[in-house]
Amino acid sequence: MKQAAQKRTAKSGAEKVAPVGRRERNKQEKLDRILAAARDLFADKGFSETTTQEIAERADIGTGTLFLYAKSKEDLLIMVFKDEMIETSQTAFRKVSRDAPLVDQLMQVFGAMVAYHNRDLPLARALIREITILSGPERKEDVRSLMRIIYSGIGDVITTSRARENIRAGIDVILVGEALFGIYYVGLIGWLNGHMTKQAFLKRLRAKLAQSIDGLRISTPEPASPARPARNRKP
Amino acid sequence: MKQAAQKRTAKSGAEKVAPVGRRERNKQEKLDRILAAARDLFADKGFSETTTQEIAERADIGTGTLFLYAKSKEDLLIMVFKDEMIETSQTAFRKVSRDAPLVDQLMQVFGAMVAYHNRDLPLARALIREITILSGPERKEDVRSLMRIIYSGIGDVITTSRARENIRAGIDVILVGEALFGIYYVGLIGWLNGHMTKQAFLKRLRAKLAQSIDGLRISTPEPASPARPARNRKP
DNA sequence: ATTCATTTATGACTACACTCAGTTTTAATT
DNA sequence: AATTAAAACTGAGTGTAGTCATAAATGAAT
Secondary structure: OOOOOOOOOOOOOOOOOOOOOHHHHHHHHHHHHHHHHHHHHHHHOOOOOOOOOHHHHOOOOOOHHHHHHOOHHHHHHHHHHHHHHHHHHHHHHHHHHOOOHHHHHHHHHHHHHHHHHOOOOOHHHHHHHHHHHOOOOHHHHHHHHHHHHHHHHHHHHHHHHOOOEEEEOOOOHHHHHHHHHHHHHHHHHHHHOOOOOOHHHHHHHHHHHHHHHHOOEEEOOOOOOOOOOOOOOOO | OOOOOOOOOOOOOOOOOOOOOOHHHHHHHOOOOOOHHHHHHHHHOOOOOHHHHHHHHHHOOOOHHHHHHOOHHHHHHHHHHHHHHEEEEEEEHHHHOOOOHHHHHHHHHHHHHHHHOOOOOOHHHHHHHHHOOOOOOHHHHHHHHHHHHHHHHHHHHHHOOOHHHHHHOOOOHHHHHHHHHHHHHHHHHHHHHHOHHHHHHHHHHHHHHHHHHHHHHHOOOOOOOOOOOOOOOOO
C-alpha cells in the first residue's frame, strides 16, 4: 500500500517483460475482489436481495467505484457467472459418451446444464432473464461466445454420431445445433417459470429431441421410440 | 360523478341482473384508465423512460393507487400488451393460407409475430424480457394462455397440412408445436439482441423449420430445398 | 339517519441503483 | 525532488419503484 516504488522497468530501455504495471495489477485485483464479493453475496442472499452497497463494502471499495468495473448490477451478474456457464458447457460436451445414442448424448449435455441451474433456481431465473435480453450492450460478446460454444458443441456431437445414426450428409450441423438448443431453451424457461416440473421438462425435452433427430436420418422407417404405437389407420 | 343513487337493484329482492355494482364499475374504469395511460406512455417514451408517477398522473390517481392495480411496473407491461399479443397470434393463425406449403404457413405465422415486434424494438425487448422470465407469479396464467394458443395453433396448422405434406400419423402435434416455437423464439431473441439482422433471422428460421418439417414426413427422399448440393463424398 | 366494517385511495416516505463533482493516486517528465 | 497530466477513486446526492400508515368512500345493518 505505501512502500516506495522499487521496480520501474519501463524507463531503463528494457523490453516490457511484464506488460502489467502496478496500476493494471491493482485494477485486476480490485476486479477480482468485486467478482468474488458479488458471487458470494448472490449465492448467499440471492440477486435482488443483494445491494450494490454490500458488494462494494465486501470488496472494500467505494460505492461509486463498483460502477467503474461493472456497468450495472445485471452486468455484474453475467460477469460473475459467465465463466462458470462456459465451463459447465464445455465440461458437459467433454464428458459426453460418444458411443451412446445421439438422443442420450444430447440429454447428457442439456441435463448437465439443467443440473447447473437446478442448484439455485432464483439465481438461474435472474441469470437466464439477463442472458436472454441483455440490459446493455456490454456483455453482448460474452453471450455470443457462450452461444458459439454450445452451437458448435452440439454440431460436433451430431457430426460424431452421423454415421452410426444414419444422419443425412450435407446438413448444416450449426443450424441443427441452433434448432435443438432452441427446443431446450424454451423448455428450460417453462421449467424456470414453474409451468412444469423438472421431470416433466426433461421427459418432454427428450421426446422433442428424439423427434427432431429422427427427422435428420436418411430414412425414417419407424420412430425410434414411439410414444404411442401409432394411431389406428383406416386401410 | 355526483348524481344521487338511482338504481339499487340489490336491496329490492330482485335477482342481481347486473352483478357489477358501482364499486366494481369504478374499479374497472380506473383500471382502464391506468392501462390506457401506460400504453400511451410506453409507446411514446419507451418502457424504462416512463415513470410510474407519470402513469399515475395521466390516469388521474395517486402514486400508491397504481400498485393496487399492478404489482409492479413490469406487471403493467404485460397487462397492457397481453391482449394485443394474443390478438396478433390468433389473427396470424386465422389469416394463414391453408393451401400453402407447411413451411410457408409457419413463416406466415412467425412473420406476423416478428412484424408485431418490429414496430417497436425497445418495447419488444422489454416485453420479451418480462415474458421470458416473469418477475412475479401474477401474470403466470396470462403467459400460459398465450403459449397454449400458440402451441395449439401450430398444432392445427400441422394437422391441417398432414395429408398433403406426408406427415407421419401418430405424432404429438403439441409437442411439435412446442419444438417449432422454441426454434422461433431463440432466433427471435438473437435478433432482438442484435446478433443478426431481421433478414438473416428469418432466412435462418425458414431453414430450420424446413429441416424440422422434413423430419416429420413418412420418408425423406431428399431435402425439400438443399442449402448446398451435398459435400463431395469419398467413394 | 346513524353506525360500523370493509374496501379502496393516497402521498409522504424508504430503499436502492446509479451519477458526478471533487479528490487522491499513479507515473511520466524535468 | 518537483511538476504535471492522466487515471482511478469516492461518497454525498439524485431519481424512481414500491411501501405503508392514515384517510376517504362505500354499502350493509339497524
